[in-house]
Amino acid sequence: MTALPPPSPRKLGLVIDLDICVGCHACAVNCKEWNTGGHMAPLTDFHPYGAGQNGVWFNRVHSFEAGDGADGRTVHFPRSCLHCEQPDCVTVCPTGASYKRAEDGIVLVNEDICIGCKLCSWACPYGAREFDEDSGTMKKCTLCIDRIYNENLEEVDRQPACVATCPANARHFGDLGDPDSDVSRMVKERGGYDLMPEMGYKPVNKYLPPRPRRGRDATAPAVAELQPASDEPQGLLRWVDRMLSR
């Protein structure tokens, strides 16, 4: 059913730390690797080895510049499904293929009844859904439901592929509905925020902002200018100067 379930106490999601993401794309690659054999498999690629590659990915890493000068930042920005509390991608679905799970809030697509009308992708401001032209159905991040509940995996591995692989530890998985969970505390301490709050979708995933710079005078120029060691070199430098000035 595309009617939303009552808000669940459990809200599984991700917290992404923009302060330490290095933009290596490992999360996107491991997501692709796991999910092309996972719940919503395959993540079809067309022309994978030639010009005009085109394929389904659940996770994309953008790089932005924000601000100018000393306080300007280059921020690497992973973008995937935010498993919103008010997901219009679910309510616009005419068939009931798109649904939000009552027990943990994960937003999924039942590919057996998806008609491929693409309306859900139009309803998502975050670009979380990508249409698979081969299967004729819509695909999206599953929050790795086939990992996080997978009892065949060691407990430590029961987290989404993107989180498990992040070499900088910029991605965290947990229950954002539990105020005492690690992810909730992190959001509270670091001022985690919603993307495009004006849309009213109430994303579960949160982003942690880059930390303020430490130990730098805000009025200092961005790049310290090189100064000559001396206008009048002495000793060996004087000799080198004379040799080079010849």
Add this chain to the structure above:
Amino acid sequence: MNPAFSVIFFTSASGAGFGLLFLLGILGPLGLLPSSSWFGVVAFAVSFGLAVGGLISSTFHLGHPERAWRAFSQWRTSWLSREGVASVLTFVPAGLFAVGWVFFGSTGGIWAVFGLLSAALAAITVYCTAMIYVSLKPIQRWSNGWVAPGYMLISLMTGALLLDLLLHLFGAGHWLVSGVALVAVAAAWAVKTGYWRFIERTASASTPESATGLGAFGRVRLLEAPHTEENYLLKEMGFRVARKHAARLRDIAELCGFAAPLMLAGVSLISLALEAHWLGTLAALAAVLAAAVGVVVDRWLFFAEARHAVTLYYGAAEA
């Protein structure tokens, strides 16, 4: 947004078909239209043909057209589903109304009830079509108060122009129908003018700053895209029409869709007073042809000029 032809044809053709059905359902029971079987056959063939043709065309862009029947299930939340349900429901009274008209030559009594019911359902169906677009918050140029009136008035306008032509062809031109066509064209033009003004003057609700949450550092711009080739998002949502082309196409839409039909509907109305049947028929035919071109161009622009919030992640400064 990518202007898919199947959807443009669907909204234009179904709009005209349901607009015509709306007028048949109201004016028939009022006894203002010829109750002859032949008029009924032609009028319902045109109306049902356009409405059904459009609906069938809308399934062409589906990944799984054979599962289209599932779209009738989620009418509680989905405007697309409501549109499907409403369109099918419309054909129940409309079919009975047509039976009365064609086989019994009657638009009164119980047949009149079916007519009024089908008019109401036709209007609801077009409203649902518009609401599919209005309900999409990431597309500000669709999710606003101008879109539903625009869809409904263009539907009424194209339906009225078609009915005016049919009446002239049957030598039964009526000042009320020509007048409704004239007023509907003027009203649709006014609403589209308001819509164009709205999309030009309204600031984007979302920005690269709100999309990334990095506005505290200053202006946000894309340094590096996540991929070098186009993906589904860019093909579907990233379509942009050049400003100069959009301006030219808007001129065509205004000229063919509104200015010409307005003038020609006026000629059609005057021809009734002059009893110049050939002039009225010619004017009504030209009005239908011009409006067909204008409405399709306008619908194409409605998609091509729409901007999706996801483009903010791909370097767009506004959406």
